[in-house]
Amino acid sequence: MSLSEEINRSWEQNAAAWTRAVREGLIPSRRIATDQAIVEAVLARQPRRVLDAGCGEGWLLRRLHEAGVPGLVGFDASAALIQSVPASLRAKLHVARYDEVARGAVSFGECFDVIICNFAILEEHIGPYLRSLANLLRPDGTLLIQTLADSPIAAGGEWRTETFQTMDGTWEPMPYFFRTAEGWRRVFQDNGLRVVSLLEPADRESGRKLSMLFAVQNERAEV
Ligand SMILES: C[S@@+](CC[C@H](N)C(=O)[O-])C[C@H]1O[C@@H](n2cnc3c(N)ncnc32)[C@H](O)[C@@H]1O
Numbered sequence: 001m002s003l004s005e006e007i008n009r010s011w012e013q014n015a016a017a018w019t020r021a022v023r024e025g026l027i028p029s030r031r032i033a034t035d036q037a038i039v040e041a042v043l044a045r046q047p048r049r050v051l052d053a054g055c056g057e058g059w060l061l062r063r064l065h066e067a068g069v070p071g072l073v074g075f076d077a078s079a080a081l082i083q084s085v086p087a088s089l090r091a092k093l094h095v096a097r098y099d100e101v102a103r104g105a106v107s108f109g110e111c112f113d114v115i116i117c118n119f120a121i122l123e124e125h126i127g128p129y130l131r132s133l134a135n136l137l138r139p140d141g142t143l144l145i146q147t148l149a150d151s152p153i154a155a156g157g158e159w160r161t162e163t164f165q166t167m168d169g170t171w172e173p174m175p176y177f178f179r180t181a182e183g184w185r186r187v188f189q190d191n192g193l194r195v196v197s198l199l200e201p202a203d204r205e206s207g208r209k210l211s212m213l214f215a216v217q218n219e220r221a222e223v
Pocket of ligand 1: 007022059096097098122
């Protein structure tokens with residue numbers, strides 16, 4: 001089984017445990033800072049159309065719906081997670097993988113003001129994914145990518161395994177490619193994307209950084 005197949009299989013198998021963890025606020029970093037950071041970053045751009053790429057069980061779509069964002073679209077590789085997105089959001093949902101989107105296998109209609117990847121880009125070779133998402137943006141649209149906090153390693157990135165051992169219940173381990181800030185900057189540059197801002201949400205009490213939140217735009221975007 002390839003690493004991407006392993007990633008997808010783990011999310012199908014972890015769907016119920018993940019949905020519970022998210023909805024019951026069991027992940028401290030999300031509770032402390034990273035959820036609020038991505039919600040604020042999206043709403044600050046006053047978007048009318050938003051795509052949540054790798055939306056999971058849909059918590060962010062729900063928050064954006066409550067904030068009055070009218071055009072909500074999401075996709076995720078896990079059918080089980082997509083099924084748990086509340087129908088009341090009236091979001092347009094697709095069961096799809098990034099590589100299928102990159103091949104043009106999904107039709108999204110109009111372009112987006114904001115596209116979000118919230119802890120959802122887990123593979124190593126992501127250039128085609130980034131380019132296809134960037135092509136779905138309006139000319140001045142923004143791609144928001146929230147990912148694990150920086151931890152400089154020489155290579156700029158490496159495969160790791162998330163075992164979910166701090167969480168209750170039974171979990172399937174998930175391989176993922178960890179990328180440093182430098183690694184992210186390189187992949188953006190190589191794929192025609194310009195970093196507009198980088199936030200590093202932190203735990204106010206300890207000062208520990210909890211994530212990196214990149215806002216990127218097409219190089220040719222008007223500013
Ligand atoms: C850590 S969860 C984050 C989910 C959601 N963005 C959130 O903030 O709760 C990672 C998500 O990425 C999705 N995912 C991973 N690889 C994917 C791929 N190649 N295509 C689409 N979704 C993918 C998983 O199914 C899972 O829902």
